Amino acid sequence: MQIYYDVVIIGAGPSGMACAASIAGYGLDVLVLDEQSAPGGQLYRQIEHQPHETINILGKDYAQGLSLVQEFRNSKVTYLPESTAWKISPECRVCFSRNGASYEVQGKRVVIATGAMERPVPFSGWTLPGVLTAGGADALFKTSGVLPTGPVCMIGSGPLMLLVAQHLIRAGIHVEHMLDTTPQHALMKALPQLPTALRRPFYLMKGAQMLYSTATAVKKKHTGITSYAIHGNGKVESILTVKNGKQVTIPAKTVLVHEGIISRIEFSRQLDLSHTWDCVQRYWHPTVDTFGRTSNPNIFMIGDGAYVHGGAAAALKGKLAAVELMQDIGTLTTQQIQDIAPPLKTALHRECSPRPFVDALYRPRPSLYNVSDETLICRCEEVTAGSIRDAIKTKETTPEMVKAITRCGMGPCQGRMCTIALNEIVAAETGQTIEMVTAPRVRPPVRNLSLGELAKMTLMPAQEKEERAE
Numbered sequence: 001m002q003i004y005y006d007v008v009i010i011g012a013g014p015s016g017m018a019c020a021a022s023i024a025g026y027g028l029d030v031l032v033l034d035e036q037s038a039p040g041g042q043l044y045r046q047i048e049h050q051p052h053e054t055i056n057i058l059g060k061d062y063a064q065g066l067s068l069v070q071e072f073r074n075s076k077v078t079y080l081p082e083s084t085a086w087k088i089s090p091e092c093r094v095c096f097s098r099n100g101a102s103y104e105v106q107g108k109r110v111v112i113a114t115g116a117m118e119r120p121v122p123f124s125g126w127t128l129p130g131v132l133t134a135g136g137a138d139a140l141f142k143t144s145g146v147l148p149t150g151p152v153c154m155i156g157s158g159p160l161m162l163l164v165a166q167h168l169i170r171a172g173i174h175v176e177h178m179l180d181t182t183p184q185h186a187l188m189k190a191l192p193q194l195p196t197a198l199r200r201p202f203y204l205m206k207g208a209q210m211l212y213s214t215a216t217a218v219k220k221k222h223t224g225i226t227s228y229a230i231h232g233n234g235k236v237e238s239i240l241t242v243k244n245g246k247q248v249t250i251p252a253k254t255v256l257v258h259e260g261i262i263s264r265i266e267f268s269r270q271l272d273l274s275h276t277w278d279c280v281q282r283y284w285h286p287t288v289d290t291f292g293r294t295s296n297p298n299i300f301m302i303g304d305g306a307y308v309h310g311g312a313a314a315a316l317k318g319k320l321a322a323v324e325l326m327q328d329i330g331t332l333t334t335q336q337i338q339d340i341a342p343p344l345k346t347a348l349h350r351e352c353s354p355r356p357f358v359d360a361l362y363r364p365r366p367s368l369y370n371v372s373d374e375t376l377i378c379r380c381e382e383v384t385a386g387s388i389r390d391a392i393k394t395k396e397t398t399p400e401m402v403k404a405i406t407r408c409g410m411g412p413c414q415g416r417m418c419t420i421a422l423n424e425i426v427a428a429e430t431g432q433t434i435e436m437v438t439a440p441r442v443r444p445p446v447r448n449l450s451l452g453e454l455a456k457m458t459l460m461p462a463q464e465k466e467e468r469a470e
Contacts, residue, residue: 001103002078003460005031006329008094008107010085010267013041014065014311015303016113017072018318019325024075026331031105033083033096039069041115042135043311045142054145057170061311068315087444088112088267092298093460097449102457109298109325113318114264116304118160119283120417121259121368122377122385125230134164134258141167148254151176153239154218155228156258158362162210164256169217177250178218179241181225181259183365190360197357199350207358222248226367230255260364261308266416268294268301269442277435280359281308282368283420284439290345291324292317300325309352316348369424377425378418380411385425392429399426400440409440412448 007023009016012034020032040047044065047055055063072079080098087095092107118135125131132140134154140146151174154165168175197204215221224244230252231238239250262283268275274287274295285307286294292302302321303314323341326332332340371377373386383406391397391405399422402408408422409415415422419439427434445454 001105001458002031003105005029005078005105005107007031007109007111007325008033008092008105009111009113010034010088010094011041011113011115011303011305012036012039012072012079012081013113013115013303013314014043014068015115015305015314015318015321016041016111017068018315019111019113019302019322020077020079020318021071021075022319022322023325024077026326028326028329028331030077031107032077032079033085033094034079034081035084037081039072039079039081040065042139043314044069045139047142050142054142057167058142059166065311084447085267086447086449088271088299090271090296090299095444095457097447097453100453102449102453104458104460106460108329109300111292111300111302111321111325112267112305113301113303114267114305115314116261116308117264117416118258119260119262119364120420121257122371122375122418122421123227123229123257124372124375125232125236126257127376127379128230128232128236129234130232130236130253131230131255131257134161134256135261137256138164138167141171147171147173148256150174150254151252152254152256153177153179153250153252154256154258155179155181155225155239156260157182157365158258158260159207159210159358160261161256161258162207162214164258165214165218166210169214175214175218176220177239177252178214178221179225179228179239179250180221180223181228181365182223182362184224186361186363189363190357193357193360197354199353203354222250226365227370259368260362261304262420263305263308264416265305266414266442266446268305269439270444270446271296271299273299273301278307278359279435280356280363282364282434290320292321293324309355313348313351316344316351320344320348369421369428371421377421378406378408378411378415380413380417381407381409383408383418385421388422388425389429392426395430395432397426397430398438399423400438402426403440414442414446414448415440 006028009032083098085096092110118133228241263285268286275284276287286301288306292300302317375385391402423437427437
């Protein structure tokens with residue numbers, strides 16, 4: 001296996017594919033590592049193999065990803081699917097696992113294009129069979145053609161919930177209840193951002209159409225939901241909600257939950273890069289410039305992993321990063337960059353213009369992590385909210401200390417499902433704001449890896465590492 005590359009890209013979603021295809025077009029040696037079996041990321045998952053009926057259900061935005069995938073396939077990149085990156089060094093060395101063996105490669109630059117994830121929000125009953133995330137249900141349909149059995153109840157807030165509802169309705173699944181947790185008066189608070197969003201009226205019209213068609217198809221729509229719990233004996237049987245201060249019980253069999261999307265930052269945290277707190281959507285994201293360059297000048301983060309703007313914006317971020325990467329490596333002249341970059345910046349700015357309005361409209365409700373002591377926070381290690389609160393003895397207690405005491409975040413998922421809730425609970429119990437709380441460190445491997453594979457992995461010679469890094 002080749003060891004040295006000009007650029008190593010982790011992730012073959014919209015941003016990773018666009019970046020790779022752009023760079024390879026100028027003759028650079030590019031390696032793309034991706035966990036999935038085919039390019040497309042979460043947004044365009046399995047798009048090359050979908051029947052016409054499925055593409056009709058998933059809509060035009062999904063179908064548009066096929067041209068990007070084809071461009072990526074036609075480019076001269078080294079593409080390794082089913083490859084899981086588990087460590088990145090500041091010197092641009094990447095360790096990854098493929099087919100049960102681990103390898104180490106060296107790039108002049110590394111681009112992290114791992115995208116976003118649904119915000120993990122624990123609640124009573126979230127481990128019961130019959131409870132899925134909305135995005136998880138959509139991914140299952142894209143991958144295997146499997147749909148949840150109706151009637152379906154959807155809980156949460158955000159554009160993705162509406163989009164998944166549209167997919168289910170087109171597929172003939174009965175969505176019986178829609179429980180909207182969007183905070184009251186959210187629209188009034190978002191109105192100051194509307195003038196900027198009007199730069200893309202078609203985007204707003206598309207959102208309004210989704211709202212209208214969902215409201216028409218789903219007869220039982222509930223607003224003002226401030227909390228919910230799912231009950232059942234071995235399976236989902238009912239949902240206990242608090243609506244406008246009153247408890248309401250709703251019978252249910254299948255529940256899809258969605259509370260927003262956040263950037264995946266396990267690698268940026270592992271690298272100890274600089275991060276910025278988004279006080280509207282309440283999540284950390286890496287601090288990057290227009291081209292995706294992070295606080296480590298050799299490491300780039302692009303797409304929704306840098307900040308959640310959606311698939312079209314992610315592809316533009318990938319192309320902009322490619323411009324900067326080619327300047328770094330010396331492939332483009334200054335004049336060429338001045339010709340290529342400005343149109344991309346303009347297109348990205350326009351594509352992102354509705355985002356402040358959408359983020360303000362669907363900001364997380366304040367009570368998102370106000371859960372009971374019995375609620376399971378860390379599913380891997382079975383740590384409850386009560387155990388976390390018991391471990392917080394003083395106002396100086398940190399999430400790292402709680403992790404050591406309770407094992408919250410030490411399970412197979414490496415804290416991806418519980419760290420946010422842990423940070424929120426520590427902040428609430430110690431009286432700090434969430435941005436003041438330092439999350440537990442992320443240490444490699446950031447994915448599960450057997451000791452046998454680690455012991456047998458192929459490492460680069462130490463002397464060559466130093467020479468290449470220079």
